Each structure stands twice: as C-alpha cells, then as structure tokens.
Amino acid sequence: MDQFGFPLVSKETSSIIKDVKYNPNSVRSRRALGLVKTSYRGRIPKKWFWLVEEPYKVSSKCCDKLKKQPFKDYEKKNEVSPILGIMAEESMMRTTDYLNRGGCNVFSHTKRDRSTSHPISIWLEKDIWECIEKYNIPISDIYKKGATRTGCMFCGYGCQFKDDNRLQLVYDLYPKWYNHFMNYTNNGVTYREALRKVLAVNGLYLPDEKP
Numbered sequence: 001m002d003q004f005g006f007p008l009v010s011k012e013t014s015s016i017i018k019d020v021k022y023n024p025n026s027v028r029s030r031r032a033l034g035l036v037k038t039s040y041r042g043r044i045p046k047k048w049f050w051l052v053e054e055p056y057k058v059s060s061k062c063c064d065k066l067k068k069q070p071f072k073d074y075e076k077k078n079e080v081s082p083i084l085g086i087m088a089e090e091s092m093m094r095t096t097d098y099l100n101r102g103g104c105n106v107f108s109h110t111k112r113d114r115s116t117s118h119p120i121s122i123w124l125e126k127d128i129w130e131c132i133e134k135y136n137i138p139i140s141d142i143y144k145k146g147a148t149r150t151g152c153m154f155c156g157y158g159c160q161f162k163d164d165n166r167l168q169l170v171y172d173l174y175p176k177w178y179n180h181f182m183n184y185t186n187n188g189v190t191y192r193e194a195l196r197k198v199l200a201v202n203g204l205y206l207p208d209e210k211p
C-alpha cells in the first residue's frame with residue numbers, strides 16, 4: 001500500500017488510473033481518457049475519474065506482488081502449469097478473457113506464454129455451492145460467517161457495492177485487523193480516508209462511521 005498504492009474500485013479501473021496518472025501519453029492512457037477512438041474496454045468510468053487527481057497512488061500492483069508473481073516463480077521453479085478457479089461469470093473482464101482463450105485449456109506455443117487450465121470457466125457460482133453440498137466438500141469457516149468471496153481481507157475491489165459486506169465482516173470479526181489496515185498510508189493519506197471517499201460515491205459508509 002505504501003509503495004504501490006491502494007487497490008480501489010476494481011482491478012481494471014485502478015490499473016488504468018495508475019497509467020493515466022503516471023504515463024498520461026501512453027496509448028493505453030489516451031484510450032482510457034477517450035482521446036483515442038476505440039472499442040477497447042479500458043476507459044475510466046466517469047464516476048471514478050476523480051481518483052486520478054487524488055494525492056495517493058491507486059494501483060492493482062498488490063495483486064502482482066502478493067499473488068501473480070509468487071505463483072509464476074513457483075511454476076517456473078517446479079516446471080508446472082496452474083489450474084485456475086476463474087469463472088467467466090465473475091466479471092466482464094473474465095468473460096472476455098474466456099472468449100479470447102476459446103476454451104478451458106490454453107497450451108503455450110512460445111516461451112513467453114504459459115499453459116493454463118481453467119476447468120470451471122463455464123460454471124456459475126450456484127454450481128459451486130451445489131457441488132460442495134453434493135460431495136460434502138469441507139470449506140473455510142469464513143463462508144459460514146457470512147463471506148461470499150475471499151481474497152485479502154483489506155481488498156478494496158468491489159467494497160463500493162451496496163450488497164458487499166466484507167468491511168462490515170472484518171470490523172465485526174477481526175476489529176484489530178480492521179483498525180490496523182485502515183491506518184495503512186500512501187503519500188500521507190490513510191486507507192480509511194481513501195475508502196471513505198470511494199464508498200461515499202454510492203452513499204455508503206465505513207462500518208465504524210455509519211451515521
């Protein structure tokens with residue numbers, strides 16, 4: 001958070017906000033700003049444009065550092081390919097990626113590609129719950145406490161939706177952790193201050209600041 005910035009709104013939005021902020025003349029940034037005509041999906045939604053002007057960094061770099069890179073290093077070291085539980089229904093980005101992949105398995109043709117398998121690409125979330133029930137598969141307790149998805153407990157992606165309960169859940173179950181990550185800073189601004197503004201866009205409040 002301190003070095004690379006806050007993960008806010010969504011992976012795609014925070015990634016393009018970072019580009020526009022620090023490399024405004026790149027093709028990607030000009031597309032994001034609507035200066036280059038394209039059907040490319042990576043334009044910054046109008047309601048989040050103000051994040052470009054904020055004094056703190058916004059980026060999706062945490063995902064590279066905490067998740068993607070360690071997995072890639074592991075794959076390289078052990079000469080294995082990953083099986084990923086990504087589903088097309090999760091987001092527009094994942095639907096498009098699925099269509100571009102053209103199926104569940106991708107086989108690398110060059111050294112730069114990697115082979116990947118996505119066996120539940122076409123599953124819906126309800127299929128997962130049915131499968132868990134049918135085969136009595138043990139799951140993490142956090143789902144029984146009200147979580148619908150997991151990731152880092154402090155992840156800001158999607159917390160701006162009215163039906164998202166992750167911040168409330170962490171506040172109720174792990175208040176020490178909640179207070180800990182709310183005090184993370186970037187460029188002198190706390191994560192609390194940044195999240196507060198993001199939530200306010202949809203008329204929402206942090207769990208401990210509700211009027």
Ligand code: SF4
Nearest residue numbers: 062063066151152155
């Ligand atoms: S789940 Fe964690 S690593 Fe991934 S984007 Fe959210 S905060 Fe970053």
